[in-house]
Amino acid sequence: MIKTLYNRDARKLAQMAVENFILAVQKILARKDYAVVAIPGGNSIVEFFSILKQEKNISWEKLHFFMLDERLVSLKNEDSNFRQAYEKLFQPLIKDGRLSRGNLHPFNYESKTLGYGINAYKKELVKFGLQYDIVLAGVGEDGHIGALFPDYSALENKADFVILRDAPKLPAERMTSSVKLIQTASVAFAFFIGGKKRAAYEKFLNESINIKKCPASLLKKVKNLYVVTDLSRR
Numbered sequence: 001m002i003k004t005l006y007n008r009d010a011r012k013l014a015q016m017a018v019e020n021f022i023l024a025v026q027k028i029l030a031r032k033d034y035a036v037v038a039i040p041g042g043n044s045i046v047e048f049f050s051i052l053k054q055e056k057n058i059s060w061e062k063l064h065f066f067m068l069d070e071r072l073v074s075l076k077n078e079d080s081n082f083r084q085a086y087e088k089l090f091q092p093l094i095k096d097g098r099l100s101r102g103n104l105h106p107f108n109y110e111s112k113t114l115g116y117g118i119n120a121y122k123k124e125l126v127k128f129g130l131q132y133d134i135v136l137a138g139v140g141e142d143g144h145i146g147a148l149f150p151d152y153s154a155l156e157n158k159a160d161f162v163i164l165r166d167a168p169k170l171p172a173e174r175m176t177s178s179v180k181l182i183q184t185a186s187v188a189f190a191f192f193i194g195g196k197k198r199a200a201y202e203k204f205l206n207e208s209i210n211i212k213k214c215p216a217s218l219l220k221k222v223k224n225l226y227v228v229t230d231l232s233r234r
Helices: 010-029 043-052 081-095 118-126 195-205 215-221
Strands: 002-006 035-039 063-067 069-071 134-138 161-164 174-177 187-192 224-229
Touching: 002 010, 010 035, 010 043, 010 134, 010 187, 010 224, 043 081, 043 134, 043 187, 063 081, 063 118, 069 081, 118 161, 134 215, 187 195, 187 215, 195 215, 195 224
Parallel strands: 002 224, 035 063, 035 134, 134 187, 187 224
Antiparallel strands: 069 174, 161 174
């Protein structure tokens, strides 16, 4: 099922996305004790976070947050996706006592270990069945999600988490969830926000364009996909 959430007003669009996110969480928690949510970095998700953190009608203690992708930097670095999520979403929830720090699962980059920390990160996700329930994905201007870029080798990698040393977008060193892992989710939200995402959105809508040319298209394999956009269809 693919459902498009459209509104030109950023605030109203974010509210629509949050409402559907809450419904998705409720359905998941009706059949299991927790929900695993993979979150991205980037500007597209910021308005969504600003609305989501105000919600009282969520069983926050049952949500566990993993990183869809991360830059290979410390968690305090301004380039860290986790730092953005912490400041925009998690910090106020923790302060209010609605969310525990134990529900946060940041990727800790370990430069001196084999795998740079992805082996430990996989073990952490194994505790939750080695799968996501909900994926939040901001779509880039070239159609990338996470750190899965067009015509890039990571798209073919069969591991669960992949390290990139030469990503085509700076910073070049990144970690990303793989195609296989992302497609374990039962629900996904793809955010096409802003006029610069027009070309990516058109590629996404074009059924003749494959994942290699538009990685965001891999989300079409997820059972329930919400396309969140302020771009009208031409």
